[in-house]
Amino acid sequence: MRSTWLIALQDYGAAPESLYSPVDRSIWRSVEDGGSDEGASLVQLRSWFVQNEDLLTDNDFGNDPEQPEIVRLTSYGLNGYTAQTVSPFLNPDPVTGRRLDQGNAYTKITRIPRTSQTIHFVMMTPIARRFGEPIDSEADFAKADHVHPNEWDFSFISETASATFASSQIWLNAHGGEPTSPSGKSNAAFFDGSVRTLSFDEMYRDTDHNLFHPEASPPTGVQP
């Protein structure tokens, strides 16, 4: 049976609580975990999955009208370039010049040429933002399990615009700095298994220079 990566991690012994960062105090966590969201927890969701196996085998249950409301399930989110159901459609992909669609997405580690320079997981924003300011009336990406770095390039507007936009998805200052600043620091896990604390501008500069697109050049100064 296929399962979500959150459930899959549980199968390898990861308790639900371990999917939260120790610094994560998002209000969208479950009440039992110190948040204030009364939606379904991962444990409750797991039993729902079992009852709806057909949706799991369909690979994606996200838009099922019967899906229960849920809490923030994890502090972490996948790099969208490497997750099939959210892999971007780019034609041509500005990095490679090739058409990128689900048929040739970076969904297998063998398609990722530099695992030590390609981010697998990042920390998800703990709160939604509107006009750059935090709001607590909706969760938006605070309940997401993936980011869309292919949408982040606003370097043509200003040096800080990409970070401002990305901050609605990634928790770019989980470990220091301002919430929408390129100098904010956060943790990132790489496909080689390593984890590093990096500032946003060390993870992402623009479409061609970042650690998310598996074939992009790293931002200047980042060591492999």
Add this chain to the structure above:
Amino acid sequence: MKNIMNTCIPLALAISFTNASDLHDADYILAIQDNQIVAGVVDPDSGEVVYPSQIKSAILGAEGFPNFTNDPGFNAELGQLNPGMFIGFSILRAPRVWDGAAMDFETIATEQITVRAAAQNIVAPSTDTRLDGIVFGQASITPSATFHHHMQYLLNGGLPPVVEGVWLLELELWDESGSVDPSDPLYILFAQGEGEDQLEDAIAWVQNNRIGSPCLADLNGDGSLDFFDVSAFLTAYNAQDLVADFNNDGQFNFFDVSVFLSAYTNGCP
């Protein structure tokens, strides 16, 4: 690893968890009905998707800087699209800017609207010509045919200064394979600054003038314009019947008469 990568939960932007539908209510919800791409929207009260719904609006600046938004996105309920299908868009005519005095969208905008999608910048035409766009998204290749993509919309390239107002962009969606018929026109309104206060009137105008009856002055619905329609308008006007509120401002005055006369003069198609 494959299981993990291939089966991520598409939370948040992919869906919202505030209602049973789990669909982002800022997005169009796409489906195929009678072999045509159809757009719907989530009813905020019921959480149900209402098809067809051609109008969506968005606020420029909501994502953190002005002259920009990535709403509305395009989403779909499970199994409503063809697995793996590629969907593109075309821009049907020059964007309009809302004329708050005339209460209409007859003016072609001098501001430039750019649609960023699939790593390309598509600049809307400045004259009323159709601009064939590009494919911007692919439904998942699984039977659920999940589809969730956001194009990005920039006013004047997303650069300062902030421009206040309401703009109208008209799109059509199409299937790259050609096996499914294109959508009816989609009407996206972008508001910024004081334009947010005019958004409701602007939406009503689009509803009445782009989507509603093409023969608005045919008040008795007999397919022709004549004295009886004028009589019906005057009767409704005197009774302050909403039918006579032709500019949808909630008032009954000269402007309603003016809009009615214009519609009458324009005739029926």
